[in-house]
Amino acid sequence: MVRIGFIFSRSGHLAYLSHLDMLRLFIRALRRADLNLAFSQGFNPHPRLTLALPLPLGVTASNEPGEVYFDGEIRPENFKSEIEKQLPEDLRIIKAVPIEPDAPALASLVEAAMYRAELRSLADLKLENRDQGKLIQNALETLLQKEEILASRTGKKKKISYINVRPYIIEAKSELTPGGPAVLKLLLKAGSRGGVSPVFLLSQLALESGFPSLKADCWNLHRESLYFQNGETLQPLSERM
Amino acid sequence: MILQGEIMTLIKDKLESALKKVQKPARYLGNEWNSVHKDHHKTAIKMAFAFPDLYEVGMSNQGLKILYESVNAHNNLLMERVFAPAADMEAEMRKQNLPLFTLESATPLRDFDLIGFSLQYELSYTNVLNMLDLAGLPLFSGERDGDAPLVIGGGPCSFNPEPLAPFIDLFILGESEEVLPALLLNLAAFKESGMNRSDMLKQFSAMAGVYVPEFFDPVYNESGILEKIEKNDPAVPARVVKNTVSDLDQAPYPTAPVVPYIQTVHDRAVVELFRGCARGCRFCQAGYIFRPVRRRSPEKIISIANDLTAATGYDELSLSSLSSSDYPQVDELIKEIDQALKGDQVRCSLPSLRLDSYSVELADRLHQGRRSSLTFAPEAATERLRKVIKKNISEDDIYTALSDAVAAGWQGFKLYFMIGLPTETNEDVEAILKMCRDIRGRYSGRVRGALKLSVSVATFVPKANTPFQWEPQLSFQEILERQQILVEGFRKIPGIDFSWHDAETSFLEAVFARGDRRLAPLLEKAWRLGCRLDGWSEHFSFALWQQAFKETAINGAAYAQRHFSYDQCLPWDHLDCGTDKEHFIREHKLAYSGHKDGGSN
Numbered sequence: 001m002v003r004i005g006f007i008f009s010r011s012g013h014l015a016y017l018s019h020l021d022m023l024r025l026f027i028r029a030l031r032r033a034d035l036n037l038a039f040s041q042g043f044n045p046h047p048r049l050t051l052a053l054p055l056p057l058g059v060t061a062s063n064e065p066g067e068v069y070f071d072g073e074i075r076p077e078n079f080k081s082e083i084e085k086q087l088p089e090d091l092r093i094i095k096a097v098p099i100e101p102d103a104p105a106l107a108s109l110v111e112a113a114m115y116r117a118e119l120r121s122l123a124d125l126k127l128e129n130r131d132q133g134k135l136i137q138n139a140l141e142t143l144l145q146k147e148e149i150l151a152s153r154t155g156k157k158k159k160i161s162y163i164n165v166r167p168y169i170i171e172a173k174s175e176l177t178p179g180g181p182a183v184l185k186l187l188l189k190a191g192s193r194g195g196v197s198p199v200f201l202l203s204q205l206a207l208e209s210g211f212p213s214l215k216a217d218c219w220n221l222h223r224e225s226l227y228f229q230n231g232e233t234l235q236p237l238s239e240r241m
Numbered sequence: 242m243i244l245q246g247e248i249m250t251l252i253k254d255k256l257e258s259a260l261k262k263v264q265k266p267a268r269y270l271g272n273e274w275n276s277v278h279k280d281h282h283k284t285a286i287k288m289a290f291a292f293p294d295l296y297e298v299g300m301s302n303q304g305l306k307i308l309y310e311s312v313n314a315h316n317n318l319l320m321e322r323v324f325a326p327a328a329d330m331e332a333e334m335r336k337q338n339l340p341l342f343t344l345e346s347a348t349p350l351r352d353f354d355l356i357g358f359s360l361q362y363e364l365s366y367t368n369v370l371n372m373l374d375l376a377g378l379p380l381f382s383g384e385r386d387g388d389a390p391l392v393i394g395g396g397p398c399s400f401n402p403e404p405l406a407p408f409i410d411l412f413i414l415g416e417s418e419e420v421l422p423a424l425l426l427n428l429a430a431f432k433e434s435g436m437n438r439s440d441m442l443k444q445f446s447a448m449a450g451v452y453v454p455e456f457f458d459p460v461y462n463e464s465g466i467l468e469k470i471e472k473n474d475p476a477v478p479a480r481v482v483k484n485t486v487s488d489l490d491q492a493p494y495p496t497a498p499v500v501p502y503i504q505t506v507h508d509r510a511v512v513e514l515f516r517g518c519a520r521g522c523r524f525c526q527a528g529y530i531f532r533p534v535r536r537r538s539p540e541k542i543i544s545i546a547n548d549l550t551a552a553t554g555y556d557e558l559s560l561s562s563l564s565s566s567d568y569p570q571v572d573e574l575i576k577e578i579d580q581a582l583k584g585d586q587v588r589c590s591l592p593s594l595r596l597d598s599y600s601v602e603l604a605d606r607l608h609q610g611r612r613s614s615l616t617f618a619p620e621a622a623t624e625r626l627r628k629v630i631k632k633n634i635s636e637d638d639i640y641t642a643l644s645d646a647v648a649a650g651w652q653g654f655k656l657y658f659m660i661g662l663p664t665e666t667n668e669d670v671e672a673i674l675k676m677c678r679d680i681r682g683r684y685s686g687r688v689r690g691a692l693k694l695s696v697s698v699a700t701f702v703p704k705a706n707t708p709f710q711w712e713p714q715l716s717f718q719e720i721l722e723r724q725q726i727l728v729e730g731f732r733k734i735p736g737i738d739f740s741w742h743d744a745e746t747s748f749l750e751a752v753f754a755r756g757d758r759r760l761a762p763l764l765e766k767a768w769r770l771g772c773r774l775d776g777w778s779e780h781f782s783f784a785l786w787q788q789a790f791k792e793t794a795i796n797g798a799a800y801a802q803r804h805f806s807y808d809q810c811l812p813w814d815h816l817d818c819g820t821d822k823e824h825f826i827r828e829h830k831l832a833y834s835g836h837k838d839g840g841s842n
Contacts, residue, residue, distance in 0.1 A: 016266035021502045028274070028500060028554030031585075039586060058261060086554070088272060120258075217261035 002070045005099040012090040019054035029086035038069035052106040061223040063238045109228040110191030115198040117219040119182040133176040139209035168196040259333040267502040268296035271344025274500040277313045284319040285429040289353040293368035296324045301507035311418040311493035321345040325368040341375035350376035355391045360398035363753035364775040370768040401705035401813040404760035406454035414450040415483030450484035470815045482817040489537040496548035509557035510549040518563035526704040565591045566600045601645045612650045618657035622672035653693025661701035661715035674730035695738035700747035706818040708828035711805040714751040720744040745783040751801035757812040
């Protein structure tokens, strides 16, 4: 069995696919490419493909890792060229590399994610650009000063509990460009050991700003990179591959 | 042209902002794998295929895929898709003044030469009006000017299209994969020659299977009974005869259909084995309107199966038709398909299983995974009633088939029944309970874990062009009473998942299935009151429909429960489905022979 890791980007309208849509799309592309996919054992065998961290609906991305298993020989560069022919334009494979069979699953390595949020338009708010930046910066500062930001989680049997997600914000800053749109950079904990959704934080930000109509859908959200813990530091997962 | 460009940019901006706000935005993207994007400036005729239901339903329709293929195969023609927007999208579109657009190019519908509605189901009619309105077009055919797109309809409901007649310019009866491209090429020639709308319609009405309602006038007597439907133009044929594809091997077939991003109702590759059905169940409209039976050759089926899986990447291939196990030597065919697709990890499935041992054996061969449950449609629970509807399976057949299935390791069954069939009594309804109790009793101990049994009960809707077209639907009260027998009965049988169709929707379905042109104001009123997506229980409001009936002074029960006599004019009498009335009368009488009440006509 051959294990291949790959980095992909998604742009344009493909941002509107759910994680399950993405898996289906990749699997169908692999099947069309007629590559010798490896299947799981059991009653309903399915291809062994995983994406390191689900991409939220509406979010574009530039450095997303994934991995897939094949039966028999296949070179990463062949994988890349064959599958790209079967993918829509807005989904590109940036690189493909072999992964050691006993290396840990990519998904288990994810520790954090860096998002870039760009305010699309504040037409409804009737604010000048420079005021926008100020408004966002103030709201962000207020939000970060909080010791506790509660988010609801739906657990088993639809039981709702609340957890404090403030510790999951590793870094959050606003970038002001004169005349340009307001931009936020959010480095957030992510993956199986806990994390916070950027969409949730943007909705909290709207509440802090005093402009409840500044909803999460006013932003263009982009995931720049996923990180793993390398000793004391966070390092982009794509650099490990 | 610059103006056109600006409009397109504006639409794309608005669409962008709407996509951020709605549920399942991937319904509206239009750049799915295998979608066709043609240059609008290089095609003579542009058609929007409008499916009056949500994307997930429309994209499961094989007719859409066939016509998308047959039209787009022509260099000079283009077809793009549009579906009914979900409620949240509609609200966004109305708020932002975003006109209804096609998915492929975000082009407003009113910029097309022709809009074609696929009419699969009576409860999608309000969506037709809603889509015309969202497109910015007048609802009524007579109110649309010469610049407006031609609005046409096709699909099973066009066999009684009268309730929609005032809204639609023309209907195509029967199978359209050959006649639709011909009609569009004619439209190109007519437009080239500068012909006006009325002359065009006259020309079209000479084409096989094309029905232009404005050339026909219904005549009612003083008590409001339909007496006849007369043509009002000497140049128009008096009867419209449906189109039939003669050779399925030669007919266009989609071997590279659009592959949706989101999960649709039927999310798989489909190869059609044959069209039509020789069984002749008396309630079944599809069994009659798709006659005669025409088979695709095994060679063609296998070549389509290969092309489909290569072009889509689907992992399931449905061997579809009205009664797939009736294909001659279907077991041989399945073996050959398996051979051809070897190594591709593609599952084959049969969508419609007959209740007999042979079908169970087939299902068994096809199924490699967990044997959860098999689906069957006995339709009626007594042998007597099954004879009435010509669903000729005996009690023995049923239990032999179920025993075989259990022996082969299946864990349960899903059973479909109908209530309200002609001659049905309470005993027939109670027999459904008895049969399910028996099945539980017989097989409960013979499967691993508990026997899974789910039972779904629909209400009979008499449809045009069936031997039961003269029959009334049960009264509303009677439907509720018979459903009550089942609800109470199943409460006493543990472990059965019982569901039933709302009496309200079955009633409306009957009203429109047997309705005439006088229902158009009702439809318009219901839509204006806010009815849409009536096929979805979360949107359906019977209260609004009742208000519409009241405000238009239309008696719905008189339509649904009308008993037509053989010599009465039916609203669809001028439309020829290929089977003559004498045959239907004979079949109708046979349904009653052997029954103590005798024939009722």
